[in-house]
Amino acid sequence: MARSKEFEEKVVLDKAMKLFWEQGYEKTSMSDLVEHMGIHRRSLYDTFTDKHTLFLKAFDRFAERTNSRLAAGVKESATAEDAMKFLFKYMIFGDEDTPPGCMLVNSAAELAVRDMEVDVKTRAGFSDTERLIKEIVVWGQEKGEFTTAIEADDLAQVLHNSLVGLRVLTRTSTPKEKLERIAELSMYILKKK
Template sequence: MARSKEFEESVVLDKAMRLFWEQGYEKTSMTDLVNHMGIHRKSLYDTFGDKHTLFLKSVDLYDHKISSALAAGVKRSKTATEALQFIFLSLIHGEESPASGCFIVNSTVELAARDKDMNHRSTEMFANTEKLIKDIMVWGQQEGEFTTEYNAEVLAEYLHNVSIGLRGMAKTSMTKEKLLRIAMLSMDLILR
């Protein structure tokens, strides 16, 4: 008779995500994962597969958490300007571990050039974020909040690039005040 699991899968996956987020893929060993997750090595392999599969599941978990939070915040916004401010402020203040930067950006920089699975995921995740921003741009242009000098897709590409830069800079000792200035200047450039 098979033994039942002595751990909650979502809880230990969250622990793995946080360790990968803090240390990166290459630096994190299976021993680190076993110790940090608090489960036996065999249970880790039986439940999550190998290190690479566990890492990809961790990336997916992070993306789901961040995407859900951003979509919910945008949905609650009364104006497109408020929705865009929410996104920028979330990137600067809202991450659970701002000193670690963005797990997706970190993982993309570390692995995407040589890991087709991470490259595919990051491309898809970035496209989804860009679409969210594009929808905000369309909303703002229709309501007369944002410039129509550029189409919504071009503005979304620009603002997404700014957001990735902010997430990368958040990993440094850069002050939040500086990050906010950059975000607010970007907002000023698109307001009518």
């Protein structure tokens, strides 16, 4: 007779996601995962197959949560400038219950060069973020908030690059005040006439 699961899959997946996010793929052992997720090793293998599959599912969970949070924050913004400020603030401070930095950026730096599945997922994640930035830029250009002297695609690429850099710096002891100044200067390009 098959045993029923004694855990909520999304709950334990969130725990795995945070551990991978904090420690990275290589540094996270199966023993770490079993302990942190609070499930038996056999249940982990039965549900997620292996460490790599679990990592990919945790990565998808990260993308789902982050994309949802970013979309909601942008939708709640009254102006394109507010939306862009929200993006920068979110990249610097994140959510209260998450590790610093970004699982997508961390995974790209650690694994993408040698793991095709991670490369595909990180490139897709970067594309999604850049697409969101472009939508905000176009909104701001249409409302006269942002410059039209630079194409929306080009602005989105530059701002995305700045956001990725900020996500890396948030993993260090760099003061948040410095990161906020970088964000302000990055946004300056949007106003340049």
